[in-house]
Amino acid sequence: MENIDVLNLFQGIGTMVASGWFLAIARVVLVMIGFLLIYLGWKGILEPMIMIPMGLGMIAINCGTLIMPDGSLGNLFLDPMLTDTDELMNVMQIDFLQPIYTLTFSNGLIACFVFMGIGTLLDVGYLLQRPFVSIFLALCAELGTFLTVPIASAMGLTLKESASVAMVGGADGPMVLFTSLVLAKHLFVPITVVAYLYLGLTYGGYPYLVKLLIPKRLRAIKMTNRKEPKQYGAKVKLAFAVILCAVLCFMFPVASPLFFSLFIGVAVRESGMKHVYDFVSGPLLYGSTFMLGMLLGVLCDAHLLLDPNIIKLLILSVLALLLSGIGGIIGGYVMYFIKKGNYNPVIGIAAVSCVPTTAKVAQKIVSKENPESFILGDALGANISGVITSAIITGVYVSFIPYL
Known part of the structure; x- marks a missing residue:
């Protein structure tokens, strides 16, 4: 039986290690802010219709980072920086929020x-x-x-x-x-x-x-x-x-x-x-x-x-x-x-x-x-x-x- 690479299997954790300490800390902070926004929206202190989905999105995107086929860090949500038309059409079939x-x-x-x-x-x-x-x-x-x-x-x-x-x-x-x-x-x-x-x-x-x-x-x-x-x-x-x-x-x-x-x-x-x-x-x-x-x-x-x-x-x-x-x-x-x-x-x-x-x-x-x-x-x-x-x-x- 081959040795299982735990960091590659659980890429949310693996990318924390691969991204370096500064980016890892930033991701953790944004996850915590996400929890805070959900709480403040639930309590009615902030606008719940924006803050609850926004907070959950912050949590999901920063927890759900994975290693892409080219070795870079990415996600399956969307890529806002894409401008190439052909590449964009391909990504729109993969990233579920891209369209x-x-x-x-x-x-x-x-x-x-x-x-x-x-x-x-x-x-x-x-x-x-x-x-x-x-x-x-x-x-x-x-x-x-x-x-x-x-x-x-x-x-x-x-x-x-x-x-x-x-x-x-x-x-x-x-x-x-x-x-x-x-x-x-x-x-x-x-x-x-x-x-x-x-x-x-x-x-x-x-x-x-x-x-x-x-x-x-x-x-x-x-x-x-x-x-x-x-x-x-x-x-x-x-x-x-x-x-x-x-x-x-x-x-x-x-x-x-x-x-x-x-x-x-x-x-x-x-x-x-x-x-x-x-x-x-x-x-x-x-x-x-x-x-x-x-x-x-x-x-x-x-x-x-x-x-x-x-x-x-x-x-x-x-x-x-x-x-x-x-x-x-x-x-x-x-x-x-x-x-x-x-x-x-x-x-x-x-x-x-x-x-x-x-x-x-x-x-x-x-x-x-x-x-x-x-x-x-x-x-x-x-x-x-x-x-x-x-x-x-x-x-x-x-x-x-x-x-x-």
């Missing part, structure tokens, strides 16, 4: 599906009730999207790379995915993974930022309206979505898939197409989000994430979201002074789009301090404006930065 990645993820389709679903969640009536205040707050909450670009450039990233990571400050995953695909495809995997990890942390991080920067007496402000906000019918909302879609696609054709996806979702919501609405807001949105989380987890392969720029991306992503949160709160303070105290500055944090998470975070914080204070309508107006301004900035970046 989904190639045909829906790496071309931005899944981001557009998610954005379409987000569109069905947007009641643009909240924006139309207070358009100028909502847009002002949304622009303030893009502080991280703007300031991170020069900071990233100073840290050695190119302008295209800087713009890609700066979009994390817009707190919209599809925008980050789309921008990095167009401007910095070589950093597409680490930027996208880092972005979605940190977007999940807006649940837990922003409440502490609000409590740090806004005192309790201001968080408890109950706003009084001198007149009831005007209610807009479905016809006006549909017309608004169609006109805005046409204008933005005309101005920024490069980002037109994102604009179309968002506003087709709004149009479905407002046009009364119940069966289509149920599909887009249900199976399409949740299915795409779940698959997105699973693919993100599988992309967390240790050797892919050990890019020399990954530490920079980690720091810049946190900084972008932090600056955007601070910008939104500054906008809230500005409105507080303009309204002579009849405005709750916590609403500013909702302008960091991440629909509808930050709006719910704002209402939860305020309700804890004053159960009689209801700011959700104003927060949703700022929230929806944040989505639109993020999409516009995406259009600006992908249209103009290649020429700079």
Whole structure:
């Protein structure tokens, strides 16, 4: 009987030895992070629809590394770095997630599906009730999207790379995915993974930022309206979505898939197409989000994430979201002074789009301090404006930065 090579038989263990101590430690750390994401998703601290499949994907990809026929380390999930057409067609018959990645993820389709679903969640009536205040707050909450670009450039990233990571400050995953695909495809995997990890942390991080920067007496402000906000019918909302879609696609054709996806979702919501609405807001949105989380987890392969720029991306992503949160709160303070105290500055944090998470975070914080204070309508107006301004900035970046 031949001697059995245990390390070759159990290649998950064997590749730990063959990969060297640094990569082995990185794989173990990512496995532990995977367990943590699953726990936080299960507890509801982070978004379970993304974090649970993402965590399990991280565990599977880093445990399931094997030795390929050519002697290199690989897996049977997918290879995001393949560009040769013939080789790609062969791999798509072997790696079971490769077709989904190639045909829906790496071309931005899944981001557009998610954005379409987000569109069905947007009641643009909240924006139309207070358009100028909502847009002002949304622009303030893009502080991280703007300031991170020069900071990233100073840290050695190119302008295209800087713009890609700066979009994390817009707190919209599809925008980050789309921008990095167009401007910095070589950093597409680490930027996208880092972005979605940190977007999940807006649940837990922003409440502490609000409590740090806004005192309790201001968080408890109950706003009084001198007149009831005007209610807009479905016809006006549909017309608004169609006109805005046409204008933005005309101005920024490069980002037109994102604009179309968002506003087709709004149009479905407002046009009364119940069966289509149920599909887009249900199976399409949740299915795409779940698959997105699973693919993100599988992309967390240790050797892919050990890019020399990954530490920079980690720091810049946190900084972008932090600056955007601070910008939104500054906008809230500005409105507080303009309204002579009849405005709750916590609403500013909702302008960091991440629909509808930050709006719910704002209402939860305020309700804890004053159960009689209801700011959700104003927060949703700022929230929806944040989505639109993020999409516009995406259009600006992908249209103009290649020429700079």
